[in-house]
Amino acid sequence: MSTVHLVVVLLTSALNGSAAVANLTGHDLPRRQADKLRVPRSWIRPLGAVLATGSLGLLTGLFVLPAVGMLAAGGLVLYFLGALVAHLRVGDHRLGPWAVFFCLPVTALALNLAHHSPW
Template sequence: MFALYLTVTLLASALNGSAAVANLIGHEYPKTEADRNRIPRSWVRPLGMLLGAGALGLLAGFVVPVVGTLAAAGLVLYFLCALGAHVRAGNFRLGAWALFFGLALAALAVNLAYHRGA
């Protein structure tokens, strides 16, 4: 069980961390997605900070398990809100969203399963 917990958590942290970096450095992709979803570009960096906090929280969960659980739950909520933004804007290109959401949900599930069994 630990191997699954470790793999999913590291993968979710790496993916969200890379997305956070893209947002924070002002890469064009997050800006284009913000425009497509009718989100102000001024929100791109704060949203990147939330992604970064989630990624770091997942890693901190190896030391303080409740932090990892809360970070995974926060990422699930983040991506549910992102789905709402996509639907509101009529943007049904949800491939990347599904990957990020699925990984956040998997991180939450394995986190809860691993720590419940411990």
């Protein structure tokens, strides 16, 4: 495992883990985002659970089972593609934070595939 791979996966896990905590604890930021994107507030905790699962899956893939890490990174990519749709649906084109949250799991997935690929 390369240092870059380790840093990207740990950073991705930490960032998504902190977002999961914010969602699961009822922090004001996820509520404001949900209102802005016209997402029901009842979805905040389940979405936080998805982020937490992705975060823990990345760590599991790093230290235990690489396939779990690949699936977790892929799941986070899909999650943030859905977030992009939500942003664009309401005409929100301020996508800087979204881009960070999206590019990190894309990079983690690419590095995971490169590192564990049988080819």
